[in-house]
Amino acid sequence: MxxxxxxxxxxxxxxxxxxxxxxxxxxxxxxxxxxxxxxxxxxxxxxxxxxxxxxxxxxxxKSFEARPDHSIAVATVDQEETDRLWATLSENGSEGPCGWLCDRYGVHWQITPTAMTLMLSDPDREAAGRVQDAMMKMRKIDIATLEAAFHGEA
Structure with missing residues (x-):
């Protein structure tokens, strides 16, 4: 068996x-x-x-089209990895909002730093809301900007 x-x-x-x-x-x-x-x-x-x-x-x-609502989410460990994956996967593809992109093969991705996930799930819902608001204005996620928003510095 x-x-x-x-x-x-x-x-x-x-x-x-x-x-x-x-x-x-x-x-x-x-x-x-x-x-x-x-x-x-x-x-x-x-x-x-x-x-x-x-x-x-x-x-x-060829009858199936790639769709942005079907994506592969990759959690990154830091800004360097976020930048590298974003640049490589989006090359000859397209950038979307909030860490989403479509690669040259038509596959959709979410490049999401673990720091962002932690901030968005923080018990301080006001701080998490500021992070959410900052993230909504981004294409590639910028951890330093999110951290500033989390601490009310943005």
Whole structure:
């Protein structure tokens, strides 16, 4: 008997699943390509993990469009990592509000510093509200600006 398979988010792409996943593996810490399986001429199924979360990318279904309400959220440890992931993933893609972006392959991401999450969930709801207001004016998240808002300095 085999172990129960895990659940995976499936991302449909037109024709660049392997290229995209290898780009993610080069960009995001602890990202691994587990399997590249040809499924047709010029089409692949790619199993991969980002920070121990399982995903599957597939080529060949042009009828599905990527949607911003389906995104991969990556928690970053500091501003340097936030800046690096933002710059790399948004290159030849598009930037959105509040830490959201769309990469060159049409995959939507949220690049969210853990410091922001902690401030937004702080028991001091006034301070958290100031952070929320500051975040709503940003594209890429700036931790120092959020910290200033949290402390009422902005």
């Amino acid at each position: 085999t172990d129960r398979p895990n659940a995976r988010l499936c991302i449909f792409m037109n024709d660049s699943a392997e290229e995209a996943v290898r780009f993610y593996a080069d960009t995001i810490p602890n990202t691994h390509v587990d399997l590249v399986q040809p499924i047709g001429e010029g089409q692949n199924l790619v199993l991969f993990r980002i920070l121990d979360t399982h995903f599957m990318a597939m080529d060949g279904n």
